[in-house]
Amino acid sequence: MAEAGLTIFDGSHLSVVDVSLPPPPIDTTITGAEVLHLAETRASLSLLGFVLPETLKSSAIRRIGVSDTAGFLSQKLDHTDACTYLRNYISAIADEFNDDPIAVTILNGGSLNMFLEDEDDFAMLAENLFTDLDVEDTGKISKGEIQSALAHMGIESGVPSVSEYPQLNDILKKHEAAGKEELGQAQFAQLLQHVLQELADSLAKKPVVVVLRSIKLANGSKLRKLLAKERLLDDAVKKITEEKFECSGDQSRATQIKSYLKKHEDDFGLPPSQLPEMTALFDEIFTEVESENDAAESGRDSSAVFLKKILEKIAEKLEANPILYDIQLSQLEEA
Structure with missing residues (x-):
């Protein structure tokens, strides 16, 4: 039997995790530490024994509204609260994997x-x-x-x-x-x-x-986070308008945005722009957006609308067709 090959762990792997607790004896409580351990164990089993990274667990704990982890670990929960935290924590772990999928290979001899x-x-x-x-x-x-x-x-x-x-x-x-x-x-x-x-x-x-640490999957999750926060989007527009480009000053707004996204691809969670898939994606999206009526508008507000539309389309395309790439290989090609 050959190796299982490349596998992408994302939130879908946790969709079948058991989020229930057995009925407790009367007046029995369960600690926060026991709830987290049970959730992590069940999640790990669904991921073929993969040990959850500490950074992922910490982020997932924050997602469920726990700011004082030490205090929560010793907190005694009744059955109803324990079930809620168990379900929410497993869901938060799944969200972490959806935001940042992990490429792995399963070695089985x-x-x-x-x-x-x-x-x-x-x-x-x-x-x-x-x-x-x-x-x-x-x-x-x-x-x-x-x-x-x-x-x-x-x-x-x-x-x-x-x-x-x-x-x-x-x-x-x-x-x-x-x-x-x-x-x-x-x-x-x-x-x-x-x-x-x-x-x-x-x-x-x-x-x-x-874990194949050099393999990354771009699925648009980082872009979706940016689009959900107007301040981050506004900062991006400001930086784009202030950026000193090598092209002439009369270059189009679309060209400016494309140049900026390529230069700051990591900040937007984009794959390397030199990948053929990204070249095709940029060409398709910018051609499509530039053909729309509001592409000719000017001003800071319209620039924000224009950028948002581009980022939304990139996020949509990456979500529908994620791009898997090797960081090391991309760096070599760029050099």
Whole structure:
């Protein structure tokens, strides 16, 4: 079985979470800490065991109106209030994922088994790894280099890091404790095979969810937040009108706004403008908006209306067709 591949965790994964509490004994209370722990556990189970980041939990707690977290943790709640907080907290966690989806891959040993089942592929892998690790070209490497070999393989090959999968450390210790301290290429290949097979078996029993931190999904959520706050929108209009552009002073308002959005794409939660998808999206939206009657109006108020219309259309397009992109690859293309 191959790896589960790229998965996007968003609020939809929490739509089936149980938000009920069993009927309590008479006069029984439950603490805020117990409610939060129960909600986080149920949410995590719906996300294949993914551990919720502390920043996400803190934001979700604020969403449900809890300003004093320490006080809430010790607060005693009756059954009705506990049910309400449980339901609202899980909903808040879902909203956090909707606003900032997380790209993950689920390592279940499938890719490793594919390597191990193909003798030619595995032999080439082991040879390449040995060559990379034998930096002094002695024909021997330390047994401890097996961990470096796994790091070279990485997530792309289905190998988690020790920090992501602590069980890997136990597997390494067991195999490093036996046999010779230095390995030739054949011995290294044999050890690597044993380690990878045990790791594959372990992952099959207990898969691990690994966050792909360089992968982002733009779905318009940041734009929707900006559009909901008039002050933020007004600030954006002010900055656009004050921006010093490289183009001539008679450039159109649409050109100014497009230049500004490209220059400050991160502030608006937009994918890199050099992506083909964004080039097409900008061309489509600005052509559409410029053709409307109020595009010819002038003045600060009309600029705000014009900008709002553009941002609304971008948010709508991204919500309907989110853009997945690799931050590192985009940065390389830009450089």
